[in-house]
Amino acid sequence: MTRNRLIMLAAGGSAAMLLAAWGFQYLGGMAPCKLCIWQRYPHGAAALIGALALASGWRILTWGGALAALSTGGIGLYHAGVEQGWWEGPTTCTSGPIGNLSAEQLMAQILEAPLVRCDDIPWELFGISMAGWNGVISIGLALIWLLAATRRA
Structure with a gap:
């Protein structure tokens, strides 16, 4: 496979992942959490990098696509580890202990809490959450980007 085809595959894969995320959000009614949003930015960057790499022919951009993926x-x-409870996520999007908070501190914590928690699994396929699938697929896309980076035009 040529370098340009690999770039199209990798950048197209990131664009498809971004479209799928928007589909789950806007068509499926699943609001994203903070970590879900964070996962979208590199996909957008990879798609843009792919377009720039195809237009310019600059091989160095393929390394940027790999980094984004x-x-x-x-x-x-x-995020998948946070969902599984293997480690804690950002305190701004996971539930934390109430501890010895005063009523005012507890109310402030409730009012500042996001609507969607990062440690909830809203959807899964074969026991793997959306975040887990994003991790697996994106690493595959990174390998395609790396293959493109090492190919001659």
Whole structure:
């Protein structure tokens, strides 16, 4: 497979992942959490990098596409771990202990809490959440980007 075809596959994969996320949000009614949003930015960057790489022919851009795909893959796997309770997520989007909070502190915590928690799993397929699938697929896309980076035009 040529480098340009690999770039189209990798960038198209990121664009498809972004479209799927928007589909789940706007058609499926699943509001994204903070970590879900974070996973979208690198996909957008990878799609843009792909377009720029195809237009310019600059091989260095393929390394940027790989970095973007690895970034979203890492965030996705981190998010999947938060969902499974393997580690804690950002305090702004997971439930935390009430502890010895005063009524005012507790009310402030409730009012500042996001509507969607990062440690809930709203959808899964074969026991893998959306965040987990994003991690796995994005690492595959990163490998395609790396293959494109090492191919001659």
